[in-house]
Amino acid sequence: MFLVLGILCLTYYILLCIVLRKWDSTFSRFWLVTGILMILCWRLASSFEVLEMVWEILACFMLLFIVTEGIIVTGMFPRTRKEVSCLIVLGAQVKGRSITDSLKRRLDKAQEYLERYPDTRVIVSGGKGKGEEVSEAEAMAGYLISCGIGQNRIILEDQSRTTKENLKLSSQYIECMEDEIGIVSNNFHMYRALRYARKLGYQHPCPIAASCHPVLLLNYMTREFFAVWKMWILS
Numbered sequence: 001m002f003l004v005l006g007i008l009c010l011t012y013y014i015l016l017c018i019v020l021r022k023w024d025s026t027f028s029r030f031w032l033v034t035g036i037l038m039i040l041c042w043r044l045a046s047s048f049e050v051l052e053m054v055w056e057i058l059a060c061f062m063l064l065f066i067v068t069e070g071i072i073v074t075g076m077f078p079r080t081r082k083e084v085s086c087l088i089v090l091g092a093q094v095k096g097r098s099i100t101d102s103l104k105r106r107l108d109k110a111q112e113y114l115e116r117y118p119d120t121r122v123i124v125s126g127g128k129g130k131g132e133e134v135s136e137a138e139a140m141a142g143y144l145i146s147c148g149i150g151q152n153r154i155i156l157e158d159q160s161r162t163t164k165e166n167l168k169l170s171s172q173y174i175e176c177m178e179d180e181i182g183i184v185s186n187n188f189h190m191y192r193a194l195r196y197a198r199k200l201g202y203q204h205p206c207p208i209a210a211s212c213h214p215v216l217l218l219n220y221m222t223r224e225f226f227a228v229w230k231m232w233i234l235s
Helices: 001-022 030-045 048-073 103-115 136-146 161-172 186-198 214-234
Strands: 084-091 121-125 154-157 180-186 203-210
Touching: 001 030, 001 103, 030 048, 030 214, 048 186, 048 214, 084 103, 084 161, 103 136, 103 180, 103 203, 103 214, 121 136, 121 161, 154 161, 161 186, 180 186, 186 203, 186 214
Parallel strands: 084 121, 084 180, 121 154, 180 203
Antiparallel strands: none
16 A cells, blocks of 8 residues: 555656656655655565554544644635625736636636726735746736726735735734625635634635645645645644
8 A cells, every 4th residue: 555655656657747847846746755754664564563653643643633633624615706896816826927727716706806896906916936027916007907907996915925914914904803804815725814814803804715726736725735824723
């Protein structure tokens, strides 16, 4: 079984490399390392006692993983179908000046909403990270303008580096924290985003969930498992 799990992890890593077009994407290495560890367990588990202990540890982790993922899934399905005064589009990685697939999906969801409700404003939130020629906010604003959204409806928040900072620094542009505020992100990210929003004083955060690349969903959901536990422990 360890051998099978190892091969599956390594196969998924190769698939991620093909889809992402790079071999060193930060979290994709998890699958490479896990695959190697599974194969090492298969090679080294020479005694029944060792094998039984490893399986017990793996079973406990899987139970924790399944429960946590169930909680994450509760935030994945959009419920906002009414007009809100303002949207916040949470930033994601930009390659040079170009938006990535995940960010494009967020912006397309925001564009769809803004076209339906022409009085709604939008805050695009994200600073400039490693390998980015412009801030995420600037790249997002440029994309929305190219899609026909008026520049006067777009507010740039270009200093934040994390989900928590996205929401904290965007709050300075919101007139009333008791208003319903739309939070736009990918479905796998929505539970954590809403949890941070409530902690930061948003009284009525409304989830507006975009999709994600189907091949990358497992990778993102696994990464979110660790991010959610970090949030629970540290905040």
